[in-house]
Amino acid sequence: xxxxxxxxxxxxxxxxxxxxxxxxxxxxxxxGHGARVRDRAGRWYLDARSSLWNVTLGYDxxxxxxxxxxxxxxxxxxxxIRFDRASAVAAKYANRLCAALPENLxxxxxxxxxxxxxxxxxxxxxxxxxIHGEPDRTGVVxxxxxxxxxxxxxxxxxxxxxxxxxxxxxxxxxxxxxPPHCPRCPEGAPPDECAEHCAAELSRLLDRVGEQxxxxxxxxxxxxxxxxxxxxxxxxxxxxxxxxRGVHFIVDEVTTGFxxxxxxxxxxxxxxxxxxxxxxxxxxxxxxxxxxxAVDERIxxxxxxxxxxxxxxxxxxxxxxxxxxxxxxxxxxxxAEEDILEQVAARGDQLRRGLxxxxxxxxxxxxxxGRGLLFGVELTGSDGKPxxxxxxxxxxxxxxxxxxxxxxxxxxxxxxxxxxxxxxxxDQIVETLDAVLARLVGQLEEWGxxxxxxxxWERQPEAAAATRP
Ligand SMILES: Cc1ncc(COP(=O)(O)O)c(C=O)c1O
Numbered sequence: 001x002x003x004x005x006x007x008x009x010x011x012x013x014x015x016x017x018x019x020x021x022x023x024x025x026x027x028x029x030x031x032g033h034g035a036r037v038r039d040r041a042g043r044w045y046l047d048a049r050s051s052l053w054n055v056t057l058g059y060d061x062x063x064x065x066x067x068x069x070x071x072x073x074x075x076x077x078x079x080x081i082r083f084d085r086a087s088a089v090a091a092k093y094a095n096r097l098c099a100a101l102p103e104n105l106x107x108x109x110x111x112x113x114x115x116x117x118x119x120x121x122x123x124x125x126x127x128x129x130x131i132h133g134e135p136d137r138t139g140v141v142x143x144x145x146x147x148x149x150x151x152x153x154x155x156x157x158x159x160x161x162x163x164x165x166x167x168x169x170x171x172x173x174x175x176x177x178x179p180p181h182c183p184r185c186p187e188g189a190p191p192d193e194c195a196e197h198c199a200a201e202l203s204r205l206l207d208r209v210g211e212q213x214x215x216x217x218x219x220x221x222x223x224x225x226x227x228x229x230x231x232x233x234x235x236x237x238x239x240x241x242x243x244x245r246g247v248h249f250i251v252d253e254v255t256t257g258f259x260x261x262x263x264x265x266x267x268x269x270x271x272x273x274x275x276x277x278x279x280x281x282x283x284x285x286x287x288x289x290x291x292x293x294a295v296d297e298r299i300x301x302x303x304x305x306x307x308x309x310x311x312x313x314x315x316x317x318x319x320x321x322x323x324x325x326x327x328x329x330x331x332x333x334x335x336a337e338e339d340i341l342e343q344v345a346a347r348g349d350q351l352r353r354g355l356x357x358x359x360x361x362x363x364x365x366x367x368x369x370g371r372g373l374l375f376g377v378e379l380t381g382s383d384g385k386p387x388x389x390x391x392x393x394x395x396x397x398x399x400x401x402x403x404x405x406x407x408x409x410x411x412x413x414x415x416x417x418x419x420x421x422x423x424x425x426x427d428q429i430v431e432t433l434d435a436v437l438a439r440l441v442g443q444l445e446e447w448g449x450x451x452x453x454x455x456x457w458e459r460q461p462e463a464a465a466a467t468r469p
Contacts (some may be wrong), residue, residue, distance in 0.1 A: 090320040102274070118254070226412045256374070
């Protein structure tokens with residue numbers, strides 16, 4: 001029963017008994033400026049998680065705000081999924097976006113969320129097989145510990161056994177292979193030698209199930225979960241295996257794209273060609289929901305001339321929403337004309353240096369890794385085991401108390417600030433983490449068993465094996 005002291009907002013990430021118990025909760029955010037947000041209690045925080053990795057340009061970028069205001073005044077809504085009409089702003093943005101992406105990506109469909117477009121890409125891949133006489137080529141390969149969103153197919157793609165268990169039965173015919181193990185290669189291979197070794201998992205799977213059964217591989221160029229990037233050449237090798245064996249190579253750049261890793265797209269910067277590319281998060285600076293599925297010209301041509309009764313059956317009412325299109329255009333302009341990517345490089349270097357020094361002082365930090373302005377700070381106990389969820393949650397809360405919002409995936413504190421953070425704010429992140437770790441590590445003895453990790457990926461080999469055909 002809703003009482004005056006409770007709140008109706010169902011926050012997806014928390015057990016409700018721990019959250020919003022008080023309708024006047026001072027923790028609700030009310031205002032943002034640059035890389036900072038203010039809550040109702042009047043406290044300002046440095047948002048080192050960019051809302052959820054998407055508010056790349058800060059909370060009050062003037063050009064982005066102006067673009068939204070101008071669009072809402074002239075055409076605040078229009079669909080792109082039925083009949084032969086769409087908004088002019090959607091057409092303009094599609095051209096601009098494809099011109100900015102790797103050359104082979106010539107057409108784009110829009111959606112509202114990353115989960116929607118990861119599902120759309122896989123469904124499109126299966127659809128292409130069906131209309132071209134390979135109806136049984138439905139298998140999809142994804143990586144353990146990957147994140148491709150939630151809901152239906154996206155949940156099945158995401159490599160999280162705990163989530164699978166809670167949402168089973170899953171959309172079938174998704175198989176998972178192990179991600180690259182760098183920086184903790186079980187074979188101890190140096191990163192520059194193990195691309196082939198890691199990518200061979202894919203070849204083995206294709207040999208086992210038969211490539212004529214597998215339609216696509218979906219992969220993040222740098223996995224957001226625990227900030228894991230394959231060894232040099234790994235992504236290229238996956239792409240090559242896919243191209244040789246006729247498997248669609250789908251790159252999920254929802255997190256890594258739009259400057260987060262220092263370039264418009266990470267796979268583009270690495271020179272890896274995708275058959276389909278997924279974009280989200282920073283694509284609209286996070287001001288309005290927007291995601292995109294960009295496809296290679298050959299993919300587009302393969303569905304161009306279909307019987308109208310057999311058109312790819314996918315889309316939602318607000319796909320290509322004019323406000324999202326206007327925001328997307330403004331973000332492209334801002335990235336092209338302002339020195340945003342230079343700022344990512346400069347602040348990224350500063351943060352990397354600061355975190356490396358911190359790792360020298362704080363023994364609990366076992367690794368610092370990442371690119372651009374996406375860093376993972378891995379926390380490991382003196383027994384060499386990953387620190388656990390309770391400890392990571394304590395780090396997050398203490399940093400919040402000290403004025404810095406951050407998050408974590410597994411035993412990695414993740415630092416994903418807006419690109420517009422200042423030099424001083426960059427230092428503040430490191431100083432805050434330093435102070436909080438010093439405090440909490442001093443109490444680690446008292447934590448005992450509680451500090452230990454019980455992360456899904458540690459149990460994953462068996463869980464993953466269970467999903468294999
Ligand atoms: C790589 C990747 N793909 C897809 C998604 C899903 O995006 P959304 O949360 O917008 O559905 C995410 C979200 O974190 C992501 O990081």
